[in-house]
Amino acid sequence: IVSTLPSGPPQFPAVVPGPSLEAARAHILALGPQQLLAQDEEGDTLLHLFAARGLRWAAYAAAEVLQVYRRLDIREHKGKTPLLVAAAANQPLIVEDLLNLGAEPNATDHQGRSVLHVAATYGLPGVLLAVLNSGVQVDLEARDFEGLTPLHTAILALNVAMRPSDLCPRVLSTQARDRLDCVHMLLQMGANHTSQEIKSNKTVLHLAVQAANPTLVQLLLELPRGDLRTFVNMKAHGNTALHMAAALPPGPAQEAIVRHLLAAGADPTLRNLENEQPIHLLRPGPGPEGVSKH
Secondary structure (H helix, E strand, C coil): CCCCCCCCCCCCCCCCCCCCHHHHHHHHHHHCHHHHHCCCCCCCCHHHHHHHHCCHHHHHHHHHHHHHCCCCCCCCCCCCCHHHHHHHCCCHHHHHHHHHCCCCCCCCCCCCCCHHHHHHHHCCHHHHHHHHHHCCCCCCCCCCCCCCCHHHHHHHHHHHHCCCCCCCHHHCCHHHHHHHHHHHHHHHHCCCCCCCCCCCCCCHHHHHHHCCCHHHHHHHHCCCCCCHHHHHCCCECCECHHHHHHCCCCCHHHHHHHHHHHHCCCCCCCCCCCCCCHHHHCCCCCCCCCHHHC
């Protein structure tokens, strides 16, 4: 019985396709479609391997062949298409090429993560720019299996990079700066800052407050669009951002956050599900100005 499936795993070419698209096409043509469609024990095709290594022309030539066979979104063992592999490897040119060749822009891996989630997780503004430059329609509100949008993911990644709280953004690490750029870019692309993550209904403002991140709180409150007062008073399982700020450990970060929230119209009289106002959540010690005066 002759199998119609490709036989054996793909062999990574001993000689990597040349420095031009023409040379790569000749090399790929010589390999033949059977080698290009074959998957190794981890589900990788040659296109996945080329994308991971940043071999742009080899990836482009291989993608042209897979496009003909309608296998451009073939998945490896973690559910990653070549586009998602290129994104995780921080290869913006390959990301843009694959999107231009017709790769599915909203494909997700086994964790429900799209190309935007991947860029947000690792802080890769170049990948987001590639998606933007390609002109394809991407779902900015797509949820991963944790219920997070790409913007939620970017905020959580930035919070990790900014610990301990950076009160002065001028001294951000390169990692934090890249992650902050991703937040800015997602917002510029039209991500909805009022979206609530599914598990606890938190907005990005709640997540920034929870991480005691005054810089990020200020950034989110300076967004030009929408009803700021409504945004600042949104509740996550009953708690406003001001409730969460009141529950933070006393100190400069808490004071700065409370000040920003009150200036933006946070209402200190609102009650949570336990019928508590923010003032009731203050820890012992000198409290921040504003919460205790209402």
